[in-house]
Amino acid sequence: MAESSPTAAEEFRQHWKLILAAAAGFSFTVVITSSTGLFIAPISDEFGWSRTLVSSGISITAILTFVFSPLFGVFIDKWGVRRLAIPGLALMVCVIASLSQLDGSTWMWFTIWTAYAVTALMTKSTVWTASVNSTFKAGRGLALGLVLSGSALAQAFTPMYAEYLIRVYGWRMAFIVLAVTWGTVAILLCLLWLKDGYEISRKMRDAAQAAGRAAGTLLDVPGLSVREAMRDPALWRIAISTFIIMTVTIGLVVHQIPILTEIGVDRRTAALYALPAGLAGIAGKLITGWLLDHFPARWVGGLTIGVTSLSFLLLLLPHAPTWAIVTALMINGYAGGTKLQLVGFLTAAYSGMRQFGTIFGIMASLIAAGSGLGPVVAGLIYDIWQSYAPGLWGGFLLTLLSAILLFGLGPYPDWAAEEGTAAPA
Template sequence: MGMKKTAACDGYASLPNTPLAEWRGGWGIVLAACAGVATSALLSYSSSLFIEPLQQEFGWSRAQIVSGNAIAALAGALCAPFTGLFVDRLGPRRLGIAAVIAMCLATAMLGLTGPQIWNWRALWVVVAIAIVLIQPSVWTAAVTSVFTHSRGFALAVTLCGASIASIIIPPLTYALIEEFGWRLAWAALGGIWALFTLPLVWFFLSSARDRERLSRAGSPASAAGRAPGRLRDSGILTLRYAKLALAGVSIAAVVVTLGVSLVPLLSSNGLTRAQAAGTASLLGLSSIGGRLAIGMLLDRKNGRFLAAVCVSLPIIGLLILIHNPGSLLAASIAVLIFGLSLGAELDIMAYLTSRYFRLENFGFLFGTMGGLIGLAAANGPLVFNASYDALHSYVPAMWAAIPICLVSATMFLILGPYPSLSPSETAT
């Protein structure tokens, strides 16, 4: 593919250095990575449809059923840094193929659930292993290693996989349950998803590290590991990384919480449940649009300023909701604004991590950040809804979210200009 080594990719072999040439050589990698991201969302958008069938079959409470998801989410968040280390050492290709196989098999195995709740939770431990393997750092590392000039948009297209999954998986899962019952639906879902995604990942997923390893097998330069002292040199202990991580955690705690709690939030704000559900559907479309638009802008504008604007957008949406209770139009505008910010959040974090730190450490750095963001995203809805239980209103929690957005924007602004990195340099 006419690859040559450039400093721009920080020690990785890169595709030719024009946007068009990058896409000509790397479109397959983006396609495979997009399919991988969609696979990582397989259970996020399907498991809720199995709640009622499992209740009818075994009499479990919803909390007991959802406890399986909590096991997997916690494992993914805690192990994300280690997944990133494996990406840096092994390259995304081998880990990505194993991740897709593991995820589809684990999904199919959920159909083996027995009448004891421990059996259900044990199967989710298997799912947790797949979740650990299929972290976003696997797919974003492949894309960032071969895209430089069009990296922002390439990452945006890659991460649209989750939005595509949110459109396809729920109706597919519903149809499978209705046609085959919940047990066979699990197996069919895993099988169908593997049939479409595994070939894409097998034939197209690669990275500069993988290509260098294959072309120079056995030479010291192709070794995927790092020297023991490199962890400190990666930049993870710098003030800049702490600022970036705090910015990501802060905005994730707001936008993910708003997305997860959108229907009850709008219902408590004066809309009927039907209106709230219909308005909430705007979130997915807005997030796709926001993700692609921000991706293109990241390739043209300074990312920290763009990030500061994006994380400030929820403030406008929150103020609209607070001051216009019961208004369907106001709620629709607010949801569209939330979607723009939600769609941009992970793209911005991946892009800025690749710009401020060395790409040879991207998997570890973004994996660690992804784990922190995952913990914030998991606990944000708990705090948000606990506030409602105590105060019988979401308004105080909405007011509290505004300064959190401002903290995130401030952290982005004080990151400073992009450093000029070479393989021997670190971020400060």
């Protein structure tokens, strides 16, 4: 008789340390994205660069992540999370700190961001999502919410922290302190506690190899192959919706400070506004995680993403009052902050875990493409029209389209019924 699966409560009691380590690791990977808006003005002023150029750093990362994410997804399936994440975090500390050495050379700028792209491939959402999905079943939605709340914490506190460091020590020292302080905590926690389903399966695979039996990927579970996933309509809907929402929301996050200063908010106040938005993001991830474990994800995701459109409308109000600005940022923090959680949950639900690393690596390519396109398009819109308004109107319409795509998803495949079979029915 097969053993009964653990309850959500039992999973959390056993693996809470993994959640804490993964959340810390993921939070560090979005520190640079969350603080870029504060570095745009001082770097532009010192070197005479356009906002499009200063925004291009994240876009360089996104382009390379788009190209190579599927390959790193294969690495996850073969090696697991721990062997990628910990070296990646250590390299990220070094690369972020090296931005302090910029001398006005655009080639140096492009080189450093190319190096950053390699570290990003080792530590992006694919890694942390795979870690949670390989470990949790009954409590997967909430576990994803807790881990991905690391990004909301970074978005809440990094702008204030970075603004203080830039104001007191200058932008060069700010890069160094951000990297060393945040990165050290993330690395230590992951060294101690990042032990997930891949690590458990590694021991089983090693035992099988020692006994002379063949062993393939780390996780021997049902699900779609990569070829089957590429033909699956549900996964196509998830992919297109993800690309759209990442493009508009990352563009808003990166240019949030300039957008607010354009409507009359000073830089220090604009940085403070990130706190309630980040806290709302944490609430959104936790609430959405619970909802995903109890209700169809197409409804949870569609409603959550659809509400994000209101944030763009509120920022378009003439002489937007404080309540409208704070509400817009909180809505974007709450709803937009769940996008990685939703795509991670939906991909696992509709593809299974058989080759999740590779399949989600393809999703991560689209995440990277949207993340890279959004900031550059937003900067280009400003450079052309000297206003962010056209981009805000576009964001409003595109978030509605993204929500409609999720509403059209069908029921989940029953992967539990496929245990012991070679392929899904």
